Amino acid sequence: MTLLKVEDLTVRRGARAVLDGISLSVAPGECVGLIGPNGAGKTTLMRAALGLEPALGASSLAKLKPAARARAAAFAPQAREIAWPLTVEALVALGRIPHLPPGAALGPADDAAVDRAIAWLGLDGFRGRLATEISGGEQARVLIARALAQETPLLIADEPTAGLDPAHQIAAMKVFAGLAKEGRAALVSLHDLGLALRWCTRLVLLDRGRIAADGPPREVLTAPLLAAVFGVEAFIAETPLGPVLQPMEMRR
Numbered sequence: 001m002t003l004l005k006v007e008d009l010t011v012r013r014g015a016r017a018v019l020d021g022i023s024l025s026v027a028p029g030e031c032v033g034l035i036g037p038n039g040a041g042k043t044t045l046m047r048a049a050l051g052l053e054p055a056l057g058a059s060s061l062a063k064l065k066p067a068a069r070a071r072a073a074a075f076a077p078q079a080r081e082i083a084w085p086l087t088v089e090a091l092v093a094l095g096r097i098p099h100l101p102p103g104a105a106l107g108p109a110d111d112a113a114v115d116r117a118i119a120w121l122g123l124d125g126f127r128g129r130l131a132t133e134i135s136g137g138e139q140a141r142v143l144i145a146r147a148l149a150q151e152t153p154l155l156i157a158d159e160p161t162a163g164l165d166p167a168h169q170i171a172a173m174k175v176f177a178g179l180a181k182e183g184r185a186a187l188v189s190l191h192d193l194g195l196a197l198r199w200c201t202r203l204v205l206l207d208r209g210r211i212a213a214d215g216p217p218r219e220v221l222t223a224p225l226l227a228a229v230f231g232v233e234a235f236i237a238e239t240p241l242g243p244v245l246q247p248m249e250m251r252r
């Protein structure tokens, strides 16, 4: 069973393929970290997989009608613009729309999903605050909570830990790993390779629009690949609390 299958996905911008023949599947139980340098194509891959970006090739999600797709996958995008002055609770509740008949009010199951998402992201104290009047990191957590409230088999999040403090980065990664543990899946782009190593079950390394490596985190984050793709030398060690990876020096 797969929750996402893309085959030969290609996105061209002018003469250049910014995504070049990507094939991969995401199965229940996986927390997949999508890593790669700036411009490697992580956002383009997520958007094309969701059908938000014109692409050649096939994506199982892009094929679905919008209503079915919104029940199959939730997306927390990189841009965190919140345009309307909704309360945090009302914004998170928007995640329930794909499950409601048009115009219907939230039922008890919807309220429970909203409560769970708010609790997971530590937002209980913010429920009544306007989402336009909280900090950038708090807004990021609200948008992750909205995607979580959608309660889809697959959650796709673009740089969800950017701008979060250390405790909330760990909390967010625990949420994604937790989804995988309960038989759902997450596909999460990350620049923090330490978080990727520690919390993901699998890493897909993108380099200039192609997959440079795909496998268990310890096998993907090797010194030669870090040097070749990211141009960095890193300290990697095992500790009682799990693996550590810290980029130390530029190689190029």
Ligand SMILES: Nc1ncnc2c1ncn2[C@@H]1O[C@H](COP(=O)(O)OP(=O)(O)OP(=O)(O)O)[C@@H](O)[C@H]1O
Pocket (backbone or CB within 6 Å): 013, 018, 036, 037, 038, 039, 040, 041, 042, 043, 044, 045
């Ligand atoms: N609107 C656009 N028009 C033209 N080129 C674009 C556009 N958006 C992205 N690109 C190019 O497509 C390539 C892939 O960009 P993408 O945003 O997918 O990378 P990314 O891996 O998510 O990068 P980052 O880590 O910086 O967020 C880059 O070379 C980028 O310059």
